[in-house]
Amino acid sequence: MTTIESDTHAEGESAVESVTVRINNNDVSVARGATILDACTASGIDTPTICYAENLTPVNVCRVCVVEVTGNRTLVPSCSRLAEAGMEIQTDSDRVRHSRKMVLEFLGSSVDLSQAPEINQYSVRYEADVTRYVDDREVIEEPIRIQDELYIRDYDKCVLCYKCVEACGDDAQHTFAIAVAGRGFDNRVSTEFDVVLPDSACVYCGNCVAVCPTNALQFKSEFDLRRSESWREEEQTVTTTVCSYCGVGCNLELHVQDNEIVKVTSPVDHSVTHGNLCIKGRFGYQYVGN
């Protein structure tokens, strides 16, 4: 039995109530308010996720984390469904494996996942085969939007996980510069009337870039290096420091290649930032080399 604490409870609350669920025939107890995904993680089960992020509200749209819960007609998204006492959960049944495989095939058949190593690992695990779809199929084809020197948008890679929309919206930045527009397969993340970013409400915090799982959103620095085939992630070092611009105390992770800062991130589990930064911390590092 493993126990984890749920972050939905107020800090300092004593005697957290727990619920016990049965996952793949093993009992596991989690705090009330924990999700099935939390319970799976507590049991050491590696659950694939794409649209889930620990610093964002679950939108449960990718459906790759689905599990089978006895008594439910359909599979349920583990990222958002709360664990209830007595739930019987299967995470590796034929039904679950089939749905996960199909979701991965569907994404692989629609968008460019070449810079999404995590998703590609899942595709191998679930034996996703994108070659079996109609050759002449609809795929996402959008011009790369390079509208400033800070970040680019390459929607050929977009899996519509809504993470950037959430980060731009009420999960982090409250800027609301982008939203999902269109309907069905034509859905695209967009500014109003697709106006260029500098004309939109964007404040260049880069928090959308930080949460993108497929590199559809990329720092311009990374994009340029990749384009000149000199992006070498394996050679990069990461230095953690504290942002010097103001007194908030945001942790910065400086990704350095050839003695140049190529990207700035912040740890998702950092109590101050939860992974988020502002334009200064994210992009204002040029002075370091001066």
Added chain:
Amino acid sequence: MADLKLSVDTSTDAERAVVDAVIAPADHAVVYETERVVRGGTERRRERRHLLLPGLHALQAEAGWISPGGLNYLCGALQVPPAEGFGVATFYELFRTTDPAHGQSVHHVCMDTSCHIAGAEALARSLEAEGERVHRGPCIGQCERAPAQFIQGRAEPDRVPADAASIADPTSYRLPQHGSSKLRLLHRVGVVDPTSLQSYHDHGGYAMLRYAIEIGSDAVIDEVKSAELLGRGGAAFPTAVKWRAVADERGRPKHVIANADESEPGTFKDRIVMENDPFALIESLTIAGLTVGADNGWIYIRGEYPLATTRLRNAIEQCRIAGLLGDNVMDSGARFDIELRRGAGAYICGEETALMESIEGYRGEPRNKPPFPTTYGLFGEPTAVNNPETLLNVLDLLEVGGDHYRTLGSERSSGHRLFCLSGHVRVPGLYEVPFGIALGDLIDLAGGSTGMTRAVLLGGAAGVFVGPDQLDLELSLEAVRDAGATLGSGVITLFDDTVDFTALVLRIAEFFKNESCGQCVPCRVGVTRQHEVLVEMAANGALSDERNTLIDDMATVMRDASICGLGHTASGAVQSAIRLGLVGDRP
């Protein structure tokens, strides 16, 4: 959010005027009274967001599209981020976000099932030849008079040409069963004057509201419970359970919603009731509201129903004047009023949680359940969503008593059911029969088929095809379920052996491809890939084993892992057509 960033595009006087008619300048989410005094804030913004959809309707009707300047003005008035406003505007079929560059009305021609086989394409072409603007689109709920069109007006109100007779003479509508003494739900259709509250009173109207107030909420729910009334929208959920759950919620504002967004291809039942007996929906929704203790009633009607919208709007007005809606409904001391909301062309908004998102001013994307609407519904408050036909049945069961009502129908399905017959049937139209009638007998009631029936589509695009060997199928929820089919919203579409089923099934697949909201991966990509496999099949004339497996694999993930019913049912018709050998002759 006073720092809302808008583009430099400016609105026209006309655009501002129509938005101001939806929300007056003094009521905007932020009002600058002087340089220093500003009214507004999060609360005001939240309270006004639901005016986004009506505002978009107003802009579209005025300018023929949602222009950047118009959207700016509306978003400024409501303090909605323009990116979100754009996301909502691009979600709906009836809104354009590019300049049409013409001032003409647009003819929406239905291309689905019944219209598909009744010459929809020919109608579209002849309209184009006459110089009209044509948009080929999904079912618009006039299947009994296929091929159908709806005209989205520019400088004229939206209209349906076939409504002209009813507009000229409101009691002229004739059901195939007109005058039958067996009608319990439709007995006023074509008899009562749908524009007159007095006429509704003269035909027994508002007796059941009086009775419901007299016996009280618990007794009404008990009657609904003993009647074993099941929802008629397609899911067949017990109405009493839903009402009890909402009634038991205390201390929060509550809502009842009539889901009149009927968009399932082949369905037109609610339209006929709302056009010809609108007060019945108002009365029954009022009973629902008083019973569950909700102050707020909503009717969400699909955007392609201009006559029903006019009649309901008129009916609501008359009821307010007569004290049947408002602060003291029928002197009961209870407050209840109804807001009418027009959809804007989105099949998915018939899904109850998508409908609520749509009313709230967001994209019509279904929510994950649980939580269910009875606890977390419209604006996050307890909500009972009912189909208009379900509500109509409440009037009937209160009149005869739940116990007697239970004796009507079949063993497990009580009461009368409305069926929408169209396609290759002699007298297409709306029929009311007790649950349990055989499919063949119902078709006979409609004059029989016009040809050699090859297949019957039960439940619409989200339903399944059954073969002519199923004519003795009992039309009850239990028997149809056992047969692996569905009644859905009561759609029965006949197809004879002259039909090109490949083209028909391709169109059904196209319908889902166009109507998926695109939120979840299984449905967004699944309906697209399914359509592509069928396009390939139409070209090859056959379906290989690999392709058949792929169709089944896609159907399984859509059924297992989609968020809502659209994805769950998007391959039922396709798979049943293959099973019946209607399409895809295996090589």
